[in-house]
Amino acid sequence: MKLTSKELREKWLNFYKERGHVDIGAVSLIGDGTTGVMFNVAGMQPLMPYLLGAKHEKGTRLCNVQGCVRTIDIESVGDESHFTFFEMMGNWSLGDYFKKEKTQWTFDFLTKELGFSKEKLCCSVFEGDENAPRDEETANLLKQIGIKSENIFYLPKSDNWWELEGTVGTPCGPDNEWFYPRHDNPCGPNCDITCECGRWVEIGNDVYMQYKKLDGGKYCELENKNVDTGFGFERLLMYINGLTDGYMIDIFKPVITYLENACGLSYSENAEARKAMRIIADHMRTSVMLIGDEKGIVPSNVGAGYILRRLMRRAIRYAKQLNLTSENLIKVAKIYIEEIYNEAYPLLTEKEDYILAELNKEMDKFNKALEQGLKEFDKVIFGIERHKEFAKQKGEEVKNEIGGKAAFRLYDTFGFPLELTIELASERGYSVDENGFKLAFEEHQAKSKAVPQGAFKSGLQDESEQTTKYHTATHLLNAALKQVLGPSCHQAGSNITPERLRFDFPCDHKLTEEELTKLEEIVNGWIKQELAVTKEEMKKERAVEIGAEHQFIERYPDVVTVYSIGEVSKEICTGPHVENTKVLGTFKIQKEESSSAGVRRIKAVLK
Secondary structure (H helix, E strand, C coil), X not given: CCCCHXXXXXXXXXXXXXXXXXXXXXXXXXXXXXXXXXXXXXXXXXXXXXXXXXCCCCCXXXXXXXXXXXXXXXXXXXXXXXXXXXXXXXXXXXXXCCHHHHHHHHHHHHHHHCCCCCCCCEEEEECCCCCCCCCHHHHHHHHHHCCCHHHEEEECHHHHEECCCCCCCCEEEEEEEEEEECCCCCCCXXXXXXXXXXXXXXXXXXXXXXXXXXXXXXXEEEEEEEEEEEEEHHHHHHHHCCCCCHHHCCCCHHHHHHHHHHHCCCCCCCHHXXXXXXXHHHHHHHHHHHHCCCCCCCCCCEHHHHHHHHHHHHHHHHHHHCCCCHHHHHHHHHHHHHHHXXXXXXXXXXXXXXXXXXXXXHHHHHHHHHHHHHHHHHHHHXXXXXXXXXXXXXXXXXXXXXXXXXXXXXXXXXXXXXXXXXXXXXXXXXXXXXXXXXXXXXXXXXXXXCCCCCCCECCECCCCHHHHHHHHHHHHHHHHHHHHHCCCCCCCEEEEXXXXXXXXXECCCCCCHHHHHHHHHHHHHHHHCCCEEEEEEEEHHHHHHCCCECECHHHCCCEEEEEEECCCEEEECCCCCCCEHHHCCCEEEEEEEEEECCEEEEEEEEC
């Protein structure tokens, strides 16, 4: 069976609407701050409050096709299966039906609606541990509906269990993952879903939230059990149409065809061009979606705007490899807006002029810096090669490595993010001295931040007890500003002394008395909740993925410290902080004023 993306979308929604579900539509791609991530990274994420017990206004049976954005594996984009924007087909039971109905419906949809062979379908279920039993119930139901016993695999908690880490009293439980082979050529006699050869790919997942998580890693049965289903839209579309390359589905094909004609290179015959076309197609699609979202963002140097900027600049660089221009990239954006998503995402059509204008602004800005920067990069490589020649004559060896100071100059003078320099260097067989870059950056930062009293750390005059309290309070103020002014609001500067805090943020108007009062109420409400302040070290890519507030992520080391205040604030920071908000006292705004064009300043005290 072959289907278009429009037909698959309709089939999914109609299948579940016929079974009593309500199509709740898609929500914004931009995280609202309640789930702790910058973007919606899974179809179930916006449903989290209802899976945790809240009543949904549209009932207990829900379905949709939800857009998602994940950028943690951005470097993998360019192969046949990775995307930064993708869609998830979901359906949910909120205390309604459970395993029997769900296994049957998933099986029926895959085999009867989409034509998957029941002989090839494989499933994995939870193998059980000391805290929860083996999921024989799901395994038996799968056998009853037609899945062969040898195609059912029992896997550990790391593979077939869902729960919110670090929580108590929340629902959790086993899941049933569905797999299908990309082709019929096993790599050996043991080529099953546990094999890493790439033949088997997960196409969907049914999560059964049947337990409540208790202290000590224990669980008890829930009275009202939930079902959460997620199936990858692009991946299913690929399988249905007998493809092994995700960029050949009808969502991407018009873009790939256009790029082939524009650059005069063959997608199928030229591996380097194929990679570049995939990156352009993916990154431009995500850029269009983020700018055209109902909470649309624009490229910037912080937060979600930084991710968008990185995507666009990566697309621009690969376009240059194919001798394509900004006009070609704008045409790609138009194909997505006018031809591919005009029905599924009508807001893109409404915002078309705005989207294209923002894309053009960013491309103009980067093209100017890129042209100069690439010339400078070539000079750096040329200099190293010359040095290697002289060293060779002396019997010495020189590493194929760009020094930290050279990488920092590319960043500071030409706007090259460190990861761009690393990527360019890798293509030439070079590495980059990342530690040297960090030291050069810190040296530059220390010089630029020096003040008569000495250099402030994280905007702090000292690390006294009172200054530490004010530092923690700035995190709460930052989170509160996002609620009052919108999720794109962020820190533009701070200065903290033992007497007060000063916080700058982008804003196009003087805050009203109502807005100021609301800020105080939110911050003081969090203080009264006695929220714990915790810190965790993690890779900076992971910190970005979970939505940790940051500025200029390329400047950070590989491992960063993330401070979390309950569920309301999450920031990459060097500290120090209090252990609990209860010690802060009462937050009071003393003054709100202009700091510079488009930037406002709040001065506040703790009483």
